Amino acid sequence: MAKWGEGDPRWIVEERPDATNVNNWHWxxxxxxxxxxxxxxxxxxxxxxxxxxxxxxxxxxxxxxxxxxxxxxxxxxxxxxxxxxxxxxxxxxxxxxxxxxxxxxxxxxxxxxxxxxxxxxxxxxxxxxxxxxxxxxxxxxxxxxxxxxxxxxxxxxxxxSDGMILPKKDEVKPNSINNLTSGFNKKINMVPVISESKQIGLKIETSTINITQKFQCKAEEFYNAMTRIEMVTAFTRGPVKIDPVKGGKFELFRGNITGTFEELIPGKKIVQSWRYKQWPEGHYSTVTININEKSDHTEVEVIQTGVPKGEVDVTKANWDRYYWDSMKATFGFGAFFTFIN
CATH class of the missing domain: 3.15.10.20 (Activator of Hsp90 ATPase Aha1, N-terminal domain)
Structure with missing residues (x-):
């Protein structure tokens, strides 16, 4: 069982008893x-x-x-x-x-x-x-x-596409499955731990993440990619729930990322109360996304406060993998980026 703080890099919870896409659930x-x-x-x-x-x-x-x-x-x-x-x-x-x-x-x-x-x-x-x-x-x-x-x-x-539809979990036989594009080769059960952090007075040591991104798109296009359900669905490659109004909730990656929109200024700024399912129960970070359109690109500054210290590196990596790289591949934004510690 993966415990909070171990820094498992996946936001998409996966069950792979034989290191394969069992039941064909995962993308x-x-x-x-x-x-x-x-x-x-x-x-x-x-x-x-x-x-x-x-x-x-x-x-x-x-x-x-x-x-x-x-x-x-x-x-x-x-x-x-x-x-x-x-x-x-x-x-x-x-x-x-x-x-x-x-x-x-x-x-x-x-x-x-x-x-x-x-x-x-x-x-x-x-x-x-x-x-x-x-x-x-x-x-x-x-x-x-x-x-x-x-x-x-x-x-x-x-x-x-021959072989892409795999046997169901109860049909899997040893040595009968070839890995596709999962990228993982061992079983890790990512069932979230019910944390004791809900106890009054428990202090969680946190840190702040600063990310600067440059995208080859208009500010409005980036804003839409973060708020329009059809665009969010496209780059996350799965069903999402999103209500892009102040106080509206969102749920991405099959419920592994959830939160609330705290502030929305079209083409300019997005503020979210944001959490990863593996974090201690009830703990949220604050994500502020400042969007600045330049003459030939759009610069995006992401400030995320309240990230549990043991999760800083993996959270950075997952913003990169599941947000920025996926946006680049899906929409052709041609992103290049620099992390600032």
């Missing part, structure tokens, strides 16, 4: 970007477009920019992909005339149905033969392209 994520790039290049290598009037070939991928991931949350697979593709193609009409062109697909993502994708066909020349070949490519080639893109999405959801 696990696989980076599918390198695999996706190779798969897309493979699918569009020398692809023939059927036509009686011309020999047309999609030759290769010229550009493949974006990212993809596969996530498992509560036994449900969630996929994210967003790609900007440019393909090369060439064609020769039966009556003569060779031409080259490009295919641009600017918005391949899970938000857009493949049947409705914007597929732009261009050709390098500008004569009658080029126009005829381009029209054939528009009529015949788009179906081929959509078919290949469908194959990529299917592969992502079937081949790449």
């Amino acid at each position: 696990t994520e696989r980076n599918a970007s390198p695999w996706s790039q190779e798969r897309i290049k493979e699918l569009f290598k020398d692809v023939k477009v059927p036509s009686d009037e011309a020999d047309i070939l999609i030759t290769e991928v010229d550009k493949c920019e974006g990212e993809a991931s596969a996530n498992n949350r509560k036994g449900k697979l969630i996929f994210f992909y967003e790609w900007n593709l440019v393909l090369k193609w060439s064609g020769e009409l039966t009556e003569g005339g060779k031409y080259n062109g490009k295919i641009t697909i600017p918005n391949l993502s899970e938000e857009n149905d493949i049947s409705e994708l914007d597929i732009q066909i261009t050709i390098s020349e500008n004569d009658e033969g080029a126009h005829k070949l381009k029209e054939i490519m528009i009529q015949k080639g788009k179906d081929v392209i959509r078919d290949k893109l469908s194959q990529y999405v299917t592969s992502l959801k079937v081949e790449f």
Whole structure:
């Protein structure tokens, strides 16, 4: 049992009897970007477009920019992909005339149905033969392209994600589980200890944390990321409860971080009464977040008073891991930061 003061670095309480995501409850994520790039290049290598009037070939991928991931949350697979593709193609009409062109697909993502994708066909020349070949490519080639893109999405959801849904707790057998992205390799039961701190007169030795952050975003964007439920849900990657008004309560990371909003000045300042579930019962710190927009970035100063002394280092690390790094990855704020002791 992890006792208060031992500084366990996780805010998300996890039960992992075999060092694995048992019952598929916890969020696990696989980076599918390198695999996706190779798969897309493979699918569009020398692809023939059927036509009686011309020999047309999609030759290769010229550009493949974006990212993809596969996530498992509560036994449900969630996929994210967003790609900007440019393909090369060439064609020769039966009556003569060779031409080259490009295919641009600017918005391949899970938000857009493949049947409705914007597929732009261009050709390098500008004569009658080029126009005829381009029209054939528009009529015949788009179906081929959509078919290949469908194959990529299917592969992502079937081949790449194979093994992400794990056996339930009572089905786990020794040596039968491979770790995914949990990052932990031993069992630690983080059931909170019922502290004796509720006794009158017990003094808790505390300290203050000062953190300075610089984000590549507007002050309003950072403020929204800390107060709008859809944005908080996105970067914490799980259900949250949040009422961003004075006196309103919040609950993050499945109840492991809770508190109350004490002051809210949009785009300027957030003050919270804030506690971690592992702390002595009833003990809260005060978090003051000052938001200052500069000419090319937003500077954020976090002052947290009343942090139990044994929890200072781990609390700093968890602000970094679960707030700042996650915001950066989710919203592209491009954060860089410095701690001030």
